[in-house]
Amino acid sequence: SFHVFYSILYLALPTTLTAVMPVDDLAEVDYSLNSLPAVFQPFIDLDLKGTVFPAGNYTGSPYKAAPFTIPEQSDSMLYLAFSEYFFQTSSFAYYTAGAFNMTIAEETCSYFNIGTEIFGSIIPEVAKYSVTPYPVMLKLMATEIPIVTLEQDSFTVDIQGSMEVLAVLPDSTPQSLFTMNIAANTSISLNIFNQKLMGSLCLNRLQFSLAHSNVGFFEISLLENILSYILQTEVIPSANGKSVFQTISLK
Numbered sequence: 001s002f003h004v005f006y007s008i009l010y011l012a013l014p015t016t017l018t019a020v021m022p023v024d025d026l027a028e029v030d031y032s033l034n035s036l037p038a039v040f041q042p043f044i045d046l047d048l049k050g051t052v053f054p055a056g057n058y059t060g061s062p063y064k065a066a067p068f069t070i071p072e073q074s075d076s077m078l079y080l081a082f083s084e085y086f087f088q089t090s091s092f093a094y095y096t097a098g099a100f101n102m103t104i105a106e107e108t109c110s111y112f113n114i115g116t117e118i119f120g121s122i123i124p125e126v127a128k129y130s131v132t133p134y135p136v137m138l139k140l141m142a143t144e145i146p147i148v149t150l151e152q153d154s155f156t157v158d159i160q161g162s163m164e165v166l167a168v169l170p171d172s173t174p175q176s177l178f179t180m181n182i183a184a185n186t187s188i189s190l191n192i193f194n195q196k197l198m199g200s201l202c203l204n205r206l207q208f209s210l211a212h213s214n215v216g217f218f219e220i221s222l223l224e225n226i227l228s229y230i231l232q233t234e235v236i237p238s239a240n241g242k243s244v245f246q247t248i249s250l251k
Helices: 002-016 084-096 106-111 116-122 124-129 220-241
Strands: 020-022 027-030 051-054 102-104 136-142 147-151 154-168 174-193 196-213
Touching (some): 051 084, 084 147, 154 196, 174 220
Antiparallel strands (some): 020 027, 136 154, 174 196
C-alpha cells in the first residue's frame, strides 16, 4: 500500500543515502535530508541540504538556506533545483580552499609577449625602473568571498581580488613591480552535459585601482586594455577548465 511504501522509504533513506560526497580534491558536498521525504500520489519531494564545504573541514556555513519550491511540472521523471545557498556555500568552500588564487607563470606570459618591456612601453615608470627587459609573472587572488546572485537562466559572481605583477630576474628571483585591486562582475550559464552540471564563465565588467607600487605612481587606466586581455585569454579559460560544476555528476 501507499502507507507501507512510505514507511519503507522512511526507514531506508537515512541508512542507504550517503550524506557526504567529494566534489573534487578541494570540496565536499553534504546532501543529507533536511526533513522526511514528502510522498504524494504523483511524485516524491526530497529536501536535501546541498551544503558545499572545504574537503575535510566541515565547520558549518556562514549562510542560511531560504526555503524554495519547484514549479509543478510532469514532463520528466526527475526535476533537480539548486538554490542560491548551494552556490553561496560553493563560493565560500572554494575561497577557503584557495581555489580562486592562481599564478600565471613567466612561460605563459612570455608566450603572450607580456614582459617588463611591454609594461614599460605603456608606463614610463616601469621603463625607468627596469631598463633591462625581464619576463614577468602574475599572481592573482580573491581578497573576499565571491558574492553569488541567481538570475534567470544564469547567475552572477562579483569578485574582489588583486593582481601582483612581478619581474623575474636572471637568477629566477621574483621582484614585485606593482599590485592592483580588481573588481570583476562575471556571469555563469549552466547546462547539463553527459550527466554533469557544467558552467561557463563570462566576464562582464572589470574595474582596476592601484593598491601598491614599487615603481612610483601611475594611472592604472593605461593598463586596462592589456589587463583585460590577460584575464580574457588566460584567467577565464583556466577558470572554465577548472570549473567546480564540471565535476558534479548527476548520475
